[in-house]
């Protein structure tokens with residue numbers, strides 16, 4: 001079983017209070033004290049069947065870029081706001097960009113966090129929920145696989161609606177379009193080409209097959225609320 005050392009970026013964040021002074025409600029300057037994100041580490045993915053060391057290593061480097069950009073954008077937006085430049089095109093564009101970078105960071109953490117081949121799934125509470133929501137495990141798998149095989153770059157995400165408890169397989173375009181509001185990501189599969197090109201060239205179907213065989217069902221189960 002994979003070692004449970006998936007340190008979520010939020011839980012290992014380090015204090016990095018940017019030296020930014022922001023106008024307080026009383027007109028005074030308030031010193032901001034926010035936490036910078038730190039890239040999580042996933043040593044348990046070494047030797048993962050179906051995923052070469054180079055593929056995982058390159059993918060983790062790319063993920064680290066998202067973490068860096070989230071921190072940089074956060075600082076830039078705070079600086080623009082503090083400088084009274086919040087009504088500028090630059091502010092608006094960076095604000096839009098933030099959702100893309102943050103989505104890229106968090107979706108990668110969820111993706112790496114549900115890889116690793118944990119306990120066999122058929123007895124899990126999530127597998128039982130597949131029967132209720134899709135008819136069977138195989139029916140869920142058929143839909144999730146078809147979602148991941150869609151043309152385009154993005155993510156296949158199994159969500160649980162926190163309101164109704166229902167499960168949905170959704171397509172998230174790039175990192176920021178198509179996410180289901182108020183739903184919890186339970187299982188995340190990256191289908192950007194960088195996620196498989198090194199090992200599978202353009203054969204996305206073979207990559208999806210490898211992913212399905214490498215799911216850490218225990219991790220997915222923990223995200224699911226019965």
Ligand SMILES: [Fe+2]
Pocket residue numbers: 059062108190192194195
């Ligand atoms: Fe990726």
